[in-house]
Amino acid sequence: MPGSPTPSNPSQEDTPPGSAAALPATTGDETASPVAAGPVAAGQVPWGREVNRVLVWSVPILLALYYLTPTLSPNRTAALVVLSIVPPLLAIAALLVRRRQPIAVALVVGVLLVLSPGVVGAAVLAQASVARHVKRVATVLLTGCWLVAAKLVGLVFSPFGDGWTTASSFELIVAVAGLVIGTLLGWLAGSREAESRSRGDASRAQHEAELARLEQARLAERDRIAREMHDVLAHRLSLVAMHSGVLAHRADLTPDEQRETARLIQSNAKQSLAELRTVLSTLRGADAPPEPPQPSLADVTVLVADVTEHQPVHLDVDLDVAIVPTRLSRHAYRIVQEGLTNARKHAPGAPVEVKISGAPGVGVDIMISNPLTELAAPNDSGAGFGLIGVAERAADLTGTARYGVVADRHVLDVSLPWQDPT
Secondary structure, X not given: OOOOEOOOOOOOOOOOOOOHHHOOOOOOOOOOXXXXXXXXXXXXXXXXXXXXXXXXXXXXXXXXXXXXHHHHOOOOOHHHHHHHHHHHHHHHHHHHHOOOOHHHHHHHHHHHHHHOHHHHHHHHHHHHHHHHHEOOHHHHHHHHHHHHHHHHHHHHOOOOOOOOOHHHHXXXXXXXXXXXXXXXXXXXXXXXXXXXXXXXXXHHHHHHHHHHHHHHHHHHHHHHHHHHHHHHHHHHHHHHHHHHHHHHHOOOOOHHHHHHHHHHHHHHHHHHHHHHXXXXXXXXXXXXXXXXXXXXXXXXXXXXXXXXXXXXXXXXXXXXXXHOOHHHHHHHHHHHHHHHHHHHHHOOOOOEEEEEEEEOOOEEEEEEEEEOOOOOOOOOOXXXXXXXXXXXXXXXXXXXXXXXXXXXXXXXXXXXXXXXXX
């Protein structure tokens, strides 16, 4: 709401932060500045808040005591004593709620200022509080004009003197100067308080951004681990499933063929377990044993040999695998592995063609294709995540991956960039 006071720290007084009386205090109701690294903020002494309160409250109290001097006159009247004591006490009591209702307190203090000059100190503090907590400059200036007008009316109709005198002019000038200083100090304290809040907000935003960055890094790492798990296990487990299916559905196998199939199942299961241990060891950090070399394009022939016994695969490699960069070679191997796994799932027994070609500066092209088989049993075990992983690996290298049916063949076509080192 325009002109409404803004929340402030109850432990801070309406004085400038440039002195010991205006050092920012930190309580549980506000966020500490980022520079406050311990129980005592930079530039603040432990007794700063106590000094702050003493200096602030000394202004209205000392001025109220000063204006009690007319009560010592032998010609004093009861009305004079009452006006010298009661309005200042009421004004000081009203100052206790100046942070929550700064404008209302200033209006009440102005009324009391008309009745007694001893309220002038409370008026200065009330004006400083308005300047500090109210954002609209026009409201602050109007409040100051109200207090000046109240002081002027009090001087003209004062029961403490004999009309307007030189002392009255001096007193008006001092009151106006005090109100101006109170306004400036209130604005200064308000600006420092707003700056402190801005620093706190910036610190919180930075902390939240850091948490978000860490969470994103964790999610990316989980995604990488999940993709690696899929890559290293899907191939082996699909072989286990295929050989197990042979044992379950082929009743015409000889004992030697059954033993050989069981041996293949055992071998692939052991290799799956070993690869699983390798992936999990990376999660254990520095205490884990050294990670074995990751497969690369040089191992593609071994990968194809594992498949050819039950599914014919024609491999055509037209590049020097020894000079392919390590990261590119590992990604290419995983892409070929996933392509063969996909063909084995959805076209078991169908011949597969694998073509790998490329050169530095040209890139690496991988094409895996197989004919469609109408009698293949539906296989949803991979849920399509394998080809999605291929696309992600290609994108990780700023390459492209396309897959689909072309002339009654399922084709996986991947292009990966290969920078020319020269």
